[in-house]
Amino acid sequence: MRTQVAVIGAGPAGLLLAHLLRRGGVDAVVIETRSQEYVAARIRAGILESSSVELLESAGLGARLRAEGHEHRGIHLQMPGERHHLDFVDLAGRGVWLYGQTEVQKDLVAAGTAEVCYEVTDVALHGLETDRPAVTYVDADGVARRLDADVIAGCDGSFGPSRAAAVPRQAFERVYPYSWLGILADVAPSTDELIYAWHPDGFALHSMRSDTVSRLYLQVPNGTDPADWSDDRIWDELATRLGDGEDGWKLTPGPITDKSVLPMRSHVRTPMRHGRLFLAGDAAHIVPPTGAKGLNLAIADVALLSRALVELLRSGDPRLADSYSDDALRRVWRCTHFSWWMTTMLHASGDPFDAQLQLSQLRWVTTSTAGATGLAENYAGLPLEL
Numbered sequence: 001m002r003t004q005v006a007v008i009g010a011g012p013a014g015l016l017l018a019h020l021l022r023r024g025g026v027d028a029v030v031i032e033t034r035s036q037e038y039v040a041a042r043i044r045a046g047i048l049e050s051s052s053v054e055l056l057e058s059a060g061l062g063a064r065l066r067a068e069g070h071e072h073r074g075i076h077l078q079m080p081g082e083r084h085h086l087d088f089v090d091l092a093g094r095g096v097w098l099y100g101q102t103e104v105q106k107d108l109v110a111a112g113t114a115e116v117c118y119e120v121t122d123v124a125l126h127g128l129e130t131d132r133p134a135v136t137y138v139d140a141d142g143v144a145r146r147l148d149a150d151v152i153a154g155c156d157g158s159f160g161p162s163r164a165a166a167v168p169r170q171a172f173e174r175v176y177p178y179s180w181l182g183i184l185a186d187v188a189p190s191t192d193e194l195i196y197a198w199h200p201d202g203f204a205l206h207s208m209r210s211d212t213v214s215r216l217y218l219q220v221p222n223g224t225d226p227a228d229w230s231d232d233r234i235w236d237e238l239a240t241r242l243g244d245g246e247d248g249w250k251l252t253p254g255p256i257t258d259k260s261v262l263p264m265r266s267h268v269r270t271p272m273r274h275g276r277l278f279l280a281g282d283a284a285h286i287v288p289p290t291g292a293k294g295l296n297l298a299i300a301d302v303a304l305l306s307r308a309l310v311e312l313l314r315s316g317d318p319r320l321a322d323s324y325s326d327d328a329l330r331r332v333w334r335c336t337h338f339s340w341w342m343t344t345m346l347h348a349s350g351d352p353f354d355a356q357l358q359l360s361q362l363r364w365v366t367t368s369t370a371g372a373t374g375l376a377e378n379y380a381g382l383p384l385e386l
C-alpha cells in the first residue's frame with residue numbers, strides 16, 4: 001500500500017493530523033494498535049484552550065463542542081481558609097472550554113475523514129533517513145502489510161515505536177515525587193469552575209465532565225495502590241483539601257465509577273524530527289496534568305505539522321517542515337515551564353520552606369493583577385503562532 005503520510009497512532013494527535021492533511025489535499029493512512037472502542041473510551045483530559053477550540057472549529061469540528069461544551073471564564077485557587085477566582089476573560093481576554101478529550105476523539109471519528117486501520121500489531125519503521133520511508137505491521141486479520149510513504153508522522157504517544165526510532169540529540173526529564181489519584185463520579189459538580197487546591201496534606205483538584213459527572217484528583221505518594229483508597233477515604237480527603245465547610249461551601253460525594261493512579265513527569269526530546277519521521281503530541285513530550293496542557297500541545301503540534309507537510313508534499317517547499325521542530329518546541333517549552341510551575345506551586349513536598357514559598361507565590365498570584373495575568377495568559381493559552 002502507498003500513501004503520502006503514514007500516521008502512527010489514532011489518539012487526538014494522529015486523527016487530527018490525518019483530518020487536517022486530508023482537508024489540505026494530502027493523503028494519509030493511520031495505523032493504531034488498539035481498537036476504536038478502546039481509544040474512544042480512554043479517560044483523559046478535559047480542558048481546551050481557546051486557540052485549540054478555534055483550530056477545531058476551523059477544521060469543521062466545532063459544532064458539538066460549541067453546543068455541548070462549557071465555556072469557563074477561569075479557575076478557583078484554594079488555600080486553607082481562602083478561595084480566589086481568577087477570571088481569565090477579564091485578565092487575558094479569553095477563557096477555556098470544558099470538553100473532554102473523549103468527545104474530541106468522537107468528533108474526529110464521526111467526521112470520518114481519516115482512513116484508520118485499528119488493532120494492528122508488530123509496527124516497525126523503516127528507511128527514515130531516505131525519501132522512501134515505510135511502516136510494516138500485521139493487520140487485524142493477521143496479514144503482514146507494508147505502507148510506503150513520503151513521510152511518517154509519529155503520533156503514538158510516549159510508549160510507541162516512533163519515540164524510540166527518533167534518536168534524540170537531547171532528552172530532558174523531570175520525575176515528580178508524587179502522583180495523582182483520579183476518580184470519576186456520578187454526581188453533579190460541587191463547583192461552577194475548576195478548583196485547584198493547595199493543602200498541607202497535598203494538592204486536590206475538582207474538575208468535571210458534565211452536569212452529572214465529576215472528575216476529581218488527590219495528590220498521593222508514588223507507588224500508591226488505588227485499592228488502598230476506599231470511596232469514603234477519598235471523599236473525606238477531598239472534602240478536607242478542597243475546603244468543605246468553609247464559607248458554607250459543601251463538597252457533594254457520589255458513586256465513584258473509576259479510580260486510577262497517574263504518575264507525574266515532564267519529558268521533552270529534541271529535535272521533534274528524525275529524517276522523514278516527524279513526532280507530534282505525547283510521542284515528543286509529556287507534561288504533568290496540572291496545567292491542562294497535554295491535549296492542547298498535541299493540537300498545537302499537529303496544526304503546525306499539517307501546514308508544514310501540505311507545503312512539503314503539495315508545493316515541494318520544505319521550509320516549514322525544516323523549521324517544524326524549532327517552531328513547535330517554542331510552545332512546548334512554554335507549556336513545559338507552565339506545567340512545572342503550576343505543579344511545584346501546588347503540590348506538598350513535605351519541606352516547610354517549600355510550603356512557605358508556595359503560599360507566598362499563591363498569595364501573589366491571587367492578589368496581584370500582574371501575577372494573576374501571567375497565570376491566566378498561560379492557562380488560557382498563548383496564540384498558536386507563539
Ligand code: APR
Nearest residue numbers: 009011012013031032033123156157160281282294295298
Ligand atoms: N502502533 C500504532 N499505534 C500505537 C502504537 C503502535 N506501536 N503504540 C501506541 N499507539 C497508539 C496508542 O494506542 C494511542 O491510541 O498511539 C496513540 C497515542 O495517543 P495518545 O496517547 O492519546 O497521544 P496523543 O495523540 O499524542 O495525545 C496527547 O493524550 O495522553 C494524552 O495527556 C495527553 O491529552 C494528551 C493527549
Ligand code: PHB
Nearest residue numbers: 045046207289290291292
Ligand atoms: C481533568 O478534567 O481531567 C483535568 C482538568 C484540569 C487539569 C487536569 C485534569 O489541570
